[in-house]
Amino acid sequence: MNVLVQTIQALTRQNLKDLDSHSPTPTDLQTLDDYSRQMEAYLEVVDDMTKTLGKGVKRLRRRQRYFEELIAEADENAHQFQQEGQGKLARAAAERKEVMAEAARAYQAEADIQNARLLEFMDAKLQLEARLTEVHRMRARLEANLTSEASLQPA
Numbered sequence: 001m002n003v004l005v006q007t008i009q010a011l012t013r014q015n016l017k018d019l020d021s022h023s024p025t026p027t028d029l030q031t032l033d034d035y036s037r038q039m040e041a042y043l044e045v046v047d048d049m050t051k052t053l054g055k056g057v058k059r060l061r062r063r064q065r066y067f068e069e070l071i072a073e074a075d076e077n078a079h080q081f082q083q084e085g086q087g088k089l090a091r092a093a094a095e096r097k098e099v100m101a102e103a104a105r106a107y108q109a110e111a112d113i114q115n116a117r118l119l120e121f122m123d124a125k126l127q128l129e130a131r132l133t134e135v136h137r138m139r140a141r142l143e144a145n146l147t148s149e150a151s152l153q154p155a
Helices: 003-012 026-083 087-152
Strands: none
Touching: 003 026, 003 087, 026 087
């Protein structure tokens, strides 16, 4: 698994429950703000990675389709040459077809690998977004509690 994805998973699993277990302090709010900034920075990186990987997967799939078209063309040529009695040309076209098939398989394998990485990053992005929403809610709740406690303090 990608180190960045592991770091993000560790970040999203960070336990913040102890902030809810006592009276809130300005330090708690600062802790949540720092945590939010860290997650937002990772979110930018993950967003960039998903865009880059997505473009890469599309490019690899286009190359795969291109070679699949060349396979079909070479296959047609092989059949045509065979019907015309040109055995050497038919064998050459069949060999070309095999080379193109190997290239198509290589592009497919690489696209599959990149797509799996893309899915990992998309999942990490969703985890970050969900955790960030949770942290924003927690911060708002702590801030409200801090404000209400301050208003209850004797002047």
